[in-house]
Every structure is written in structure tokens, then in C-alpha cells.
Amino acid sequence: MIKFSILIANYNNGKYFRDCYNSLISQTYENWEVIIVDDASTDNSVEVIETIIQNDSRFKIYSNASNQGCGYTKRECMKYAEGEICAYLDPDDAIYVDALEKIVQEFTKNEIVAAYSQMMLCNENLSPEKVFASTKKIYNSRYFFNCPTQFAHFFTFKKETYLKTTGINPTLKSAVDQDLYLKILEHGSVEYIKEPLYLYRLHSNGISQQSFKPGAKESFAKVIHDTMKRRGIRKINNQLVPEVYTNQHEIYELLNYQTQKLHRLINKVKVTFNI
Template sequence: MSDLVSIITPTFNAEKYIRDTLQSVLHQSYQNWEMILVDDASTDETVKIINEFAEKDVRFKLSRLSKNSGNGFARNVALEKAAGKYIAFLDADDIWFLSKLEKQIQFLKANNLSFTFSFYDCIDEEGNLLNRRVEAPANLTYEKLFFCNYVGNLTAIYDADYFGKITLEATQKRQDWRIWLTILKQIKVTKPVPESLAFYRIRKDSISSSKFKLIKHNFGVYSQFHGFNFVFSVFLMILFLFTQLIIKPVYIKKI
């Protein structure tokens, strides 16, 4: 279907948040979408809530995994089922502004882009604004992305007619960053929609993923994804940390 957007959403024990997430898609001003939800063997009411929406609107499409296989695996399953020209991503605890898809599709076409994203605002577990907006450079190049993942997963859209469906090994960490690197390596530069179009939920359990673990996963991007040797990967991680701690390239604004 022309200009159909396939929204990719893996879910796992998201009963506290999934209703708000689904509502934010249901009420989009751009209505030509399908939402591919793959539940990763939830043990709470997540599936029940999704089915409530799916029974009323066939654009919500749920598949269930028989055993817990991880977010990356569920995302790949969803991608395989996607039929849209455009692929968008939305995690089960995040929320879109109601004009999000409409503004991004218009921006893609007006700027002749095959990939874009937007700024986003941060909320806490209860949905309260945290007075924090994450922005990005007006022109995002592969080189800039190499040392900082500027792209919020919940804001990204790419043209599947141009790139095909981009899947990576399900076990790989920082899978979203690897997807954007794959895209930017091909097209070299893109632009973000220069406004916030989504709410990113910061949860205590996600914060508890220690910074050490994050560093380890980032090291994996250099050593596994890029294929650099150990010594060079260590060197790049030092540059990465310098970029993050000294240059601080992600633009976090108070709002």
C-alpha cells in the first residue's frame, strides 16, 4: 500500500505503559499505518490490553512468541511481517505526539530523504515531564553518528523501498545504533525534524543498566559491528568516552 507506515513494537511485560503507547498511535493525524506488535512471552496483562485494541482496529497486528527470546529477536520478527513503504519504531513504554507521523512523512518528502528522526522529550515512569529535550545536529553524518547515537529509536523512520528491511543479529546489543550506522554509511547524511515529536520514558530499571554495561555494549559496536581489532576498538572507546564526557555532543535542553 502506498505510503503505508509499519510501526515496529516488541513488547514484554508492558501492561503499565502499553495502553498509552497504543492510544498515541491510534489517534495519529496520519492514519495510513499498521502496528506490528510482537510479544516476547509476557506474563502480565500486556497481551490482553493489545487484544482489546486489535479487536476494534485491524491495524493493530499482534504476534506472540512461545518463549522469551529478547527484544532484538522480537523486533526482527515484526520487521519480517511489515508491509509498509516506511518503517517506524516505537517501544512499548514510549509515546508519540499525535502529529508525529504526519510531520515526519511530510518532512521526508519535502527534503527528499530516505531516513529521518526527530527531537524528543523525556518523561518519568509516571508520565511526568522531566524538563528535558534531546536534540541533534541539523545535519547528521555517519562520522558524527560514529561517536554518539543521536537517533532516538522512538523517532526513527526509514524508507524500506530504498533500504529494504534492515535486520541484524538478534543477540547484538545497541541494535538500534547499528541500524542507523548501516543507513548512514550508505547515504552519508540526513536531517532530523527540528522539533520534538515524542515522549521517551526513563524507567528506573533501564537506568539501572549500569554505565559499565553501556560502555561494554558500545565497545561491541566497534569490535563486532565494525570488525575492528581489540586495540583499535579500545582506542575508539576512549574517543567515545571523551566525546560523551568532555564534548557532550547530545544536545539536552531544558524545556
């Protein structure tokens, strides 16, 4: 039976963890573990989480000696993961009760390195409001950079595939997940589950909800440039890829063509007919 590792990087989100915990212990799939790494929270997160998980051996919690940021903490989570399939779950979010079961089914019946689903946007009380509209079935090629965003949570991947990459970049403060997606996708096929398996809580303190901020856009541009260099791409749509990263505008301008109707139509045809 495949073991599933759920990885949680926590920083000051202990007050939301009860919902996350309840969704995990309610899973219809039983062979899982939860790895929690706290990034030197300044609230009582560790005490709250430890009280909730008590002596449940399926949950393991570790702490950074000092605050290191999202990339470092998510990389630490992977150090402790023992499962064949891994996925990150934010401590202020939750997953549907059959999420792990449906993910494992995809890995069992398909030769894939990753699988992802739609996600449900929720209010601060985790009450579902609407499905995140941007998640789509993608055409995975060396020119796919998830820009504009086509998938986010719930992204699951084989641990053996992760170990073939350089892993999560510990210096990244944002665009950490985007970096991981692009590295994993370079090693095989990905399956799309067209239903929400992830409950995403919208609230003012959410780290991933800062994606509109200039710093996050800058980080994502650097991730895309690193990806282009790693894949040996010298030209995008007949435009030269800069040897050295200088600014985000250069990178996003290279990808403007991917938002155009013709490009999106071609990709839709490729996805539909599995070209």
C-alpha cells in the same frame, strides 16, 4: 499515500500500553499499521494489549514461543512490516498526534533514507518534563558512530533501505537501535526535525534506560567495532582499529577525539553550511 509501519517489541509493558495506543489512534496521518511482537512476557501483557486493540485491523500482534531478547524481537517486527516507512515505538512510550504526518512530509520533500526528531522526557505518568538535550543535527559521514549520543528516538527509515542492510542483529540484547541507525546511515542522507515528536517515559523498568550499565556499554562498543570493520575503516584519527574486538576501552579511546571542542566545532560548521 505512503504507508507507515509502527513496530513495537513488547516485554512486560502491557500496563503502559494504553497511552501508547491512544497516541496512535489519535494520529493526524491515517495510513499506518502497528506490528506488535511480544517476547514471551511473564505478566498479562498479551491479554491487556489484545483487549485494548480489540478488532482494529490496523493492529497485528504476534508472540515469540520463548523469550529471545530485544534484537530478535525487533527483527521479527520487521518481518511483518508492510509500510514504506518504518519506526520503532516502545510500548511504554508514545508519540505526538502529528508525529507521523511530519515524518512523512520529510520523506516526501527530501531524498533521504531516514528522519529523526527530538524527544520529550516524561515522568512515569508520561507527563512531559524536558526535551532530551543530546539530540542534534548530525554530520553524517563514515566516521559518525553516534558516540556520544546525538540521536535516539524518534528514528524513522525506509523499509527498502533496511532491506539493503543485514538488518537488526538478533543476538543483541542492548545497543540494538544504535546498530540499526549506523547501518541505515550508510545508505543515504538523514533529516533532523528540531522538535519533539516522541514522548519517552522514564521509569525504573525501562530497558533502554539501562544504557549506563556496563553490559550496555560493552554491546555498544562491539556495535561500533562491527561498524568500523563493515565500513573498511582501518584507522581512526591516526590510530589503528583493532582487527579483533577485545575490550570496550580500546574502542571508546579511538573516539575520544570526537568529544573535543575543535572536532565538534568543525562538524557544526559542516552541518550549518551543508558541506
